[in-house]
Amino acid sequence: MSAQVRLAVLGDPLLHTRSPELHRAGAESLGLDCESVALRTPVAQLHETLQRLAASGYLGCNLTMPLKEPVLTHLHGTSDAARRARSVNTVTFRADGAHGDSTDGAGFVDLLASLDRHAADARVVFLGAGGAVRSLALALADAKAAPVRVVSRREPGVEEAWGGALGARWSEWGSDRARDTVRSADILVNGTPLGVGPLSNVLADVAQGTLVVDLTYDVSLTPWVSEARRRGLESVDGLGLLVHQARHSLSLWFQRPVPLAPLAAAVGWPR
Numbered sequence: 001m002s003a004q005v006r007l008a009v010l011g012d013p014l015l016h017t018r019s020p021e022l023h024r025a026g027a028e029s030l031g032l033d034c035e036s037v038a039l040r041t042p043v044a045q046l047h048e049t050l051q052r053l054a055a056s057g058y059l060g061c062n063l064t065m066p067l068k069e070p071v072l073t074h075l076h077g078t079s080d081a082a083r084r085a086r087s088v089n090t091v092t093f094r095a096d097g098a099h100g101d102s103t104d105g106a107g108f109v110d111l112l113a114s115l116d117r118h119a120a121d122a123r124v125v126f127l128g129a130g131g132a133v134r135s136l137a138l139a140l141a142d143a144k145a146a147p148v149r150v151v152s153r154r155e156p157g158v159e160e161a162w163g164g165a166l167g168a169r170w171s172e173w174g175s176d177r178a179r180d181t182v183r184s185a186d187i188l189v190n191g192t193p194l195g196v197g198p199l200s201n202v203l204a205d206v207a208q209g210t211l212v213v214d215l216t217y218d219v220s221l222t223p224w225v226s227e228a229r230r231r232g233l234e235s236v237d238g239l240g241l242l243v244h245q246a247r248h249s250l251s252l253w254f255q256r257p258v259p260l261a262p263l264a265a266a267v268g269w270p271r
Helices: 019-029 043-055 070-074 080-085 104-114 131-142 176-183 196-203 223-230 238-254 261-267
Strands: 005-011 034-040 060-063 090-094 097-101 124-127 149-152 170-172 187-190 211-214 234-236
Touching: 005 019, 005 043, 019 034, 019 238, 019 261, 043 070, 043 090, 060 238, 070 097, 080 097, 080 104, 080 131, 090 238, 104 131, 104 238, 124 131, 149 176, 170 176, 196 223, 211 223, 211 238, 223 234, 238 261
Parallel strands: 005 034, 005 060, 124 149, 124 187, 149 170, 187 211, 211 234
Antiparallel strands: 060 090, 090 097
């Protein structure tokens, strides 16, 4: 093994994360020794924590909720993907300062391909309209997918990094139009914090053959994914996205390709 690299994942409350395992597995696949830590980081402590990590020789860190948008004011520069989505999940500490990127979108496109679902051929519907969803939607647009549709409680404004108002592509949660939108989906993605109760009602409108994706993950399958599978739907939780976006983050940090298989094996994906 060569000299140790240091990585971290920041979030709040950060109750359960597999990122350190993915960091170590990716580094080991390249012959690198890696220390990776999970640090609970409230938004108010983000700037201080980033400075401390940089001063301590960390190569980079991943960010999870609720830090992906607040971090933008603490960075020296951002990639085009992060700037457009106003969402950062990957920070690299460079000599000229901290730089931010978003690998969520690229990871999502890769996840779909691994499931034989190709972005350019799919009608994708998102439940929720937050920063993580924006990142995925913009990546799908870059992959020449049909314009995504969004179901949420509030219509996103032009200022929310959707590249303009959603207009007819938005449906209000619980409306007849939203139910029609869900029925039309080839891929249905949950980007909300809602539990299985209200989400089970959504599943009643999902057509057979639809891929159901939950962006959250836990020690075991999320209840919504379990319920979708019980209904005979192909469904995956956020662990798959975590694996694919981690590969992109690690490739950015190490400046060379990182193989997928060791990452998947480290966290037991697929499950």
